[in-house]
Amino acid sequence: MGTNTDQSFFPGNNWLYFSVYLFTFLVGLPLNLMALVIFVGKLRRRPVAVDVLLLNLTLSDLLLLLFLPFRMVEATNGMQWPLPFFLCPFSGFLFFTTIYLTSLFLAAVSVERFLSVAYPLWYKTRPRPGQAGLVSAACWLLAASHCSVVYVTELSSGSGHNVSTNGTCYLEFQEYQLAILLPVRLEMAVVLFGVPLLITSYCYSRLVWILSKGASHYRQRRVAGLVAATLLNFLVCFGPYNVSHVVGYIQGESPGWRGYVLLLSTLNSCIDPLVYYFSSSGFQAEFQRLLKRLAGVWSSGRREGSEELKVMREGKGNLRESSKVDNR
Structure with missing residues (x-):
């Protein structure tokens, strides 16, 4: 029985994976943490449906980012899995679930944005946070149920041999595993x-058409940014990866370039903050206010540090003067 291996992972490509994971972690984590603070604050003041959806998208991105270190450890080890085996299917399950959660939540947000423009009076009188919570739960359940195939594949008969002997995690599959996967x-x-x-x-096509009839230039630019960030996620981050699923099904094996396009999917957590930023003027104002507050804390910290250094220098100067007087 043959084994299908994703050749894009071998050999020497592990540092490419590590670099992309590290970049995603360093850029995406602070941006999504800021978004989390903003959405929690907005929901406490006035809960609306779109903020509930975007909060869930933020939590999904943070879950992906928090488990990226597992992927970094794997990459630094030459794509060999050095951690306990139970973390292999668990990290893979969370990794793929959070990727597909993004596409589901982006679609839900697009529906909310369309309704807010097409039916503004009806939308403003019905914030519907409870319904958005049910939609969010359905998205989590739908993505998690599909991505549980990671457990089915890794824990099926014979897969433990692959992990313990070849040392890889969710990279090499037997024919009976591919028949399921x-x-x-x-x-x-x-x-x-x-x-x-x-x-x-x-x-979004309907949204752009409606706004083209007479909306302000500022609102048109904001919606254009929202559409561009969303399409960037779908077409660049997720499109090639899902095309690899279709090609793999036709060929009967994982295509050799699948690993590379998977990296593009990982970058979605860096692009989602653009969706948050263009989603509403309220988020933009809160984001800019938070940035100014952080900049103020940083500048005050630097001022305090410089003042302490100045005091220390003055103290050393006084000590020198005192020693000179004593020597005289």
């Missing part, structure tokens, strides 16, 4: 990517 990947490409992309494309 490839159809599920194809379904994920259709249900978790294709359908959300169609919904998002329809909502």
Whole structure:
């Protein structure tokens, strides 16, 4: 029985993976933490549906970022899995679940944005945070149930031999594993990517058409930024990766370039803050206010540090003067 290996992971490409993971972690973590603070504050003041959805998207991104160090450890070890085995399917499950959660939440946000513009009076009188909470729970359940195939694949008969002997995690598959994995990947490409992309494309095309009739230039620019960031996520981060699912199903094996396009999917947690920024003028104002506050804390800290250094220098100067007087 043959083994299918994703050749893009071998050899020497591990530092490319480590670099992308590290960049995503360093850029995405602070941005999403700031977004978390803003959305929690907005929901405490006036809960609305779109903020509930964006908060869940932020939590999904943070979950991905917090588990990226596991992937970094794997990359520094030459794509060999050095951690306990139970962390292999667990980290893979969270990794893929959070990736597909982004496409689902982006589609839900597009529906909310379309409703707010197409039916503004109805939308303002119905914040519907409870309904948004139910939609969010459905998104988490839908993505998690599909990505549980990681457990099915890794814990199926014989897969433990692959991990313990070859030392890799979710990189090499036997034919009986591919028979389970490839159809599920194809379904994920259709249900978790294709359908959300169609919904998002329809909502934002209608949104742009409505706003082109007389909205302010500022609002048009903000919506254009929102659409651009969303499409960047779908077409650049998720598109090639889901195409690899279709190609893999047709070929009967994982394509050799699948690992590279998976890296693009990881970068979505750095692009999602752009979606947050253009989602509402309220978020922009809160984000700028938080940046000014952080800059103020940083500048005051630097001033205090410089003042302490000045005092220390003056103290040393006084000691020198005193020693000179004593010597005289």
